[in-house]
Amino acid sequence: MLRSVAVPLIDGVAPFEFGLLCEVFGFDRTDEGVPLVDFRVCGEIPNQPVPTSIRGVSITPEHGFDALQSVDLVALPAARVRDEYPEKLVKALRETGATLLSVCSGAFILGAAGLLDDRHCTTHWREARQFQERFPKARLDADVLFVDDGNIITSAGTAAGIDACLHLVRRELGTKIANTIARRMVVAPQRDGGQRQFVELPIPECSSDSLEPVLEHVLDTIADNHTVATMAKLAVMSERTFARRFAAETGTTPNKWLSLQRVLHARRLLEETDLDVDTVATRSGFGTAALLRHHFHRVVGIAPSDYRRTFSCR
Known part of the structure; x- marks a missing residue:
């Protein structure tokens, strides 16, 4: 469960990335059914302002780094990359038993603590070369939005940090809670961590060329036998052109996107209905329970x- 979160701050912390952690974990949304999280902002010295990356702006944490020892999650916002990080923080990270999450350059702090050795991880693509040089034992994938490696989740830039946070909420508290938070933030409730950090055409130049109508149709008819060929036909494109355009708009392949959407639909059905697994597989477009289990385990773990025993709303 996710009951408590600590956010350690250091000199040069990025206010926006700190803010997204506050938005996901720090707001009281109990009126919408979201469990209240014990949210702790921590610094090397409690109640002493910590300068941010913006001149003239500081944040005053109420807690010290010792608070990292008694929480479920330690979330590290981006901060100015430096040669050395506060030893008190590095030591606290090594000793905590909490799940660890980093946004953007926050991964450098985990690397400095030696926590990413032989672990799959990511960071912002602009810092990837420097990161790999400093932490050669880390298994860096600089081309994805976020990496879930069990008790350590690392993410790329700002938007990817939101994706990683919502992924963690979904993993620990379920789809319904994650979707509630996403709606309040007015962001997409789920992007696959394996999508590329850099999307070639994030906003199509001509709205008439957008694939959004095709994607909406597929989502509305997710149980149908959709393939790249059928989706390309709906888009009035050749399969090759469609696949290229799809990757440009979404940062992933049509098959990966479709598989993920089917898993997400299955997850909602498992949470909100009493349908047996065979029926869930059919309504999600997988056809068989065996195929559902394969893809579900690959995405959800x-x-x-x-999953139903843990997250059923019924």
Whole structure:
């Protein structure tokens, strides 16, 4: 469960990335059914202002780094990259048993603590070369939005940090809670961590060329036998042109996107209905329970039946 979150701040912390952690974990949304999180902002010295990356702006944490020892999650916002990080923070990170999450250059702090050795991780693409040179034992993938490596989740730039946070909320508290927070933030509730950091055409130059109508149709008819060929036909494109355009707009392939959307639909059905797994597989477009189990475990990490026992709303 996700009951408590600590956010350690250091000199040069990025206010926007700190803010997104506050937005996801720090707001009281109990009136909408979101569990209240014990949210702690921490610094080397409690109640002493910490300068941010913006001149004249500082943040005053109420807690010290010792608060990292008694929380479920430690979330590290981006901060100015430097040769050395506060030893008190590095030591606290090594000793905490909490899940760790970093946004953007926050991964450098985890690297400095030696926590990313032989671990899959990511950071902002602009810092990737420097990161790899400093932490050669880390298994860096600089071309994805975020990496979930169990008790350590690392993310790329600002928007990817939101994706990683919502992914963690979904993993620990379920789809319904994650979607509620996403709606309040007016962001997409789910982007696959494996999508590219750099999307070639984030905003199509001509709205008439956008694939949005095709994607909406597929989502509305997710149980149908959609393929790249059928989607390309709906878009009135050749399969090759469609695949290229799809990657440009979404940062992933049509098959990966479709598989993810089917898993997400199955997850909602498992949470909100009593349908058996075979029916969930059919309504999600997988056809068979075996195929559902395969894709579900690959994306979510557990079997559909185990997920239902944990997150069923009924």
